[in-house]
Amino acid sequence: MSTIAFIGLGIMGSPMAVHLQNAGHKVIGYNHTPDRTADLVAAGGTAADSAAEAIAAADVVAIMVPDSPDVTSVLTDEGGVFDTAAAGTLIIDFSSIRPDVTTTLAEQATDKGFRMIDAPVSGGEAGAKNAALSIMVGGTAEDFEAAKPILDAVGKTVVHVGPNGSGQTVKAANQLIVAANIQVLAEAIVFLEAYGVDTAAAVEVLGGGLAGSAVLNQKAQKMLDRSFDPGFRIDLHHKDLGIVTSAAREAGVVIPLGAVLAQLMASARANGDGGLDHSGLFRGVERLSGRTSE
Template sequence: MSTIAFIGLGIMGSPMAVHLQNAGHDVVGYNRTPEKTQPLIAAGGRATQSIADAVSGADVVCVMVPDSPDVRDVLEGEGGVFANAKPNALVIDFSTIRPDVTVELAEQARERGLRLLDAPVSGGEAGAKNAALSIMVGGSDEDFEAARPVFEAVGKTVVHVGPSGSGQTVKAANQLIVAANIQALSEAVVFLEAYGVDTGAALEVLGGGLAGSKVLDQKKGNMLSRSFVPGFRIELHHKDLGIVTAAAREAGVAIPLGSLVAQLMASATAVGDGGLDHSALLRGVERLSGRERS
């Protein structure tokens, strides 16, 4: 078993760190908000007051923070991972960030005698709590195999998709597909309700056919109850779609649907829905249709 430093104990990082501790690893956590370390401590892990203390002596360093600048701060910053991790430590970035930033950081890691994998995850809060995340990994074959015990403790579907940056590219595609599905489901719900259909029954039968999806299964409850407690916040999905549209432009690829959904996500953020679950795209369809609820 490994000594693991886990940086970032939010909605996703906290249950992941707990799973690693329960799997027998020695997990040391750090979070800017100290009270968020409590679930890890309750599971038998430890907490520190700084990134430097957390990573000192760790075999593996896991990072789960919101955006590219946050990852840079954690890795490159004064008192960060690159300056304090022991030689040959394995750094696993579970965050969702720009592929080009990952490639740059992986090169910096190599220059410092460290090994970096980009390993963004899909599955939201439920996947993190149930250790059922889908993990798309970029990096070398050797480093992927070395990290397998970590991945198997937190994920269900773990796939090595290519060299550094590949995991982030696949995650960008994932976020495009999920956003388009949520928007389509939102429009279907408002459409069904406009005709007075038993919407719950309608979604049940739709879920059994070609229209069925994990998005429908996992998000229909939120939409039917209008309960948008965040499993994955709109403001984060907005950030992710910015990554998708920028990367598509660089590659010379047209993503007309992706660009439209990105604008709808931006609108939801602008009107104050950014802190809600991304299933709250439904509220945007209601606004456009003149069917807003109080």
């Protein structure tokens, strides 16, 4: 069992840290908002007063923060991982960030005697709570094997997809697919409602056919209920679509639907929906259709 410093105990990080503690690891958690450590402490883990305090006591550092600058800060700031951790420490970055940033940070980590993998996750809050996340891992085969017991404690589908940065590239593709599914599901439900169809019955039968998907299973009811408490915020999905559209341009790849999705996500934020679950794209379809149910 490992001693794990878990940095970032938000909607996803908190249940992940609890699963690791329950699996027998010793987890020391840190979050900018101290009350987010409550669930970990209740599970027998420890709350640190600073990231440096957590990192200094650990042989594994897990990171789950919102964006590239946040990961960079955790690693490179004074009192951060590069400044505080013991040589040989394994760094597992569960965050979803730019692949090029990940690659640069992994090179720096190696130069400083650390091991690092990028291990972004998919599955949202439900996947985190149920330890059923899909985890796409970039790094060396040796570091992947070293991290596997930790990854298995929080994920159901854990796959090594290539060298450092590959996990983030696969996650960007994941976010493109998820956004497209959410958008077309929202459009379908607004369409069904316009015709007075029993939408609950419609969603049930659609879910049993080729239109069925994890997105339909997890997000349709939120749309029907107009309940958009965040499991994964529009703000974060907006960031992720920025990553994939930028990376596609750099690779010379055309993603026309991805570009439209990025604009629709940006519109949702501009209309004040950034803090909502990404299923809140439904509200944008309603606005465009003149059917706002607010």
